[in-house]
Amino acid sequence: MPQHTGTEKPRTKRWSVRLDLFEEGDLTKVHAVLDTEDTTLQSRTSAHRNPHDAPVPEIGDEYAAGRALIDLGNQLLRAGSLDATRSGLTVPE
Secondary structure, eight states, X not given: OOOOOSOSOOOOOOOEEEEEEEEETTXXXXXXXXXXXXXXXXXXXXXXXXXXXOOOHXXXXXXXXXXXXXXXXXXXXXXXXXXXXXXTOOOOO
């Protein structure tokens, strides 16, 4: 395992997340894409308004987008765990 000496050059990367939201009546759909430059993860989620609730589209956006981001996070954690295992490294807790 490599030793860190503190003299390594800092590494900077930019990851991009794109959320496309679609409103269809009482349903909000989200297509989320995470681009890490090395890989792309995608999620499709939705939120359905209770017909007894007042229509507030922003709330549906927040629920659907939040679910998509949670799904992307879970995918990213699974990918990291798999990559660590394949590399013979300890999976962080």
